[in-house]
């Protein structure tokens with residue numbers, strides 16, 4: 001059974017323009033891209049009507065909350081929200097309950113994603129048992145079960161020797177270490193960054209060094225062990241500086257940044273509303289500028305959402321008591337498109353690369369490219385119509401976003417995974 005997507009606009013990296021192309025999908029793969037309007041015969045046809053057709057978006061940092069916190073999100077709702085946001089592949093974090101630290105839990109996620117998931121799910125496994133930082137998990141068995149990398153995301157690995165041992169072991173298995181960088185001794189009970197908002201509200205702040213000190217430690221450990229070391233949700237100027245330096249001397253480090261850290265600073269926080277609380281926190285305008293420069297010069301490789309759904313009841317506990325995290329799937333592309341492409345700062349191609357081919361390169365995935373032979377994972381995006389963000393209309397169980405009411409362009413309207421429609425308006 002073949003499927004044609006006709007009249008789509010595809011970004012052409014040679015001419016740096018959109019070009020009308022017709023795409024044939026066969027056996028879950030992209031079979032052909034052609035500028036000539038084809039004779040589609042008996043094939044199924046989707047008319048893109050001039051919408052952007054991109055390789056499916058890839059999100060390498062998400063929380064699906066399944067198993068254990070299904071009241072926040074589950075694999076079914078989370079993957080559908082991802083599909084609605086234009087994502088076709090997502091990598092989920094192991095801070096579940098139980099923590100994803102055994103082959104059984106990895107297999108549970110893979111099986112449920114296969115049965116009920118709208119998009120491709122790649123599970124990470126924990127570095128340490130229960131993410132407690134005391135004892136390494138069984139990396140070889142977790143890899144065998146299907147884990148794609150190791151991380152204690154949600155918390156930093158506090159002990160340097162533990163991290164070094166983890167890196168050496170991961171390296172021996174050809175696996176990456178993905179690090180949530182946070183030194184607990186420098187944080188102690190703060191909810192927002194150490195800056196203007198904290199001062200004005202008499203709050204304790206999370207200092208930039210609590211993140212950067214782990215980045216600095218870990219690039220040295222990565223150099224010593226040779227592992228592929230990936231830094232999660234970079235938020236500070238100091239981290240960008242350290243990653244830039246590490247790349248300059250040839251250390252195998254990659255990094256990610258979230259839309260909220262590229263768009264919002266602590267000075268934008270309107271009140272003690274916990275929809276503005278996430279970890280790492282919104283930093284100063286100077287840090288925002290530094291992470292933008294970091295992605296522009298290649299220091300930071302990819303954009304991820306850090307989709308972190310929580311219940312309304314949990315977020316209603318207020319800035320100090322609510323859990324950290326905001327939802328990301330259903331706003332990420334429109335936010336990035338409106339703020340960076342519509343304003344002329346970036347080309348559309350630059351943004352698409354950071355959400356498709358670059359994550360594929362960093363993590364060795366076969367998707368992320370619109371070319372014959374690639375998996376038929378595609379996203380159709382309406383670049384014209386403006387819409388307002390309405391959290392209550394999210395497919396995700398998590399409505400916790402600071403972007404409610406924002407008027408944005410660049411809305412995904414149809415998502416295809418392995419040649420099958422995973423989401424359509």
Ligand SMILES: NC(=O)N[C@@H](CC(=O)O)C(=O)O
Pocket residue numbers: 063095153154155180277278279280306308309323324325326
């Ligand atoms: N980012 C967050 O604010 N929260 C994440 C944990 C994490 O990604 O560190 C969560 O699991 O809720």
Ligand SMILES: [Zn+2]
Pocket residue numbers: 153154155180232233279280
């Ligand atoms: Zn994290």
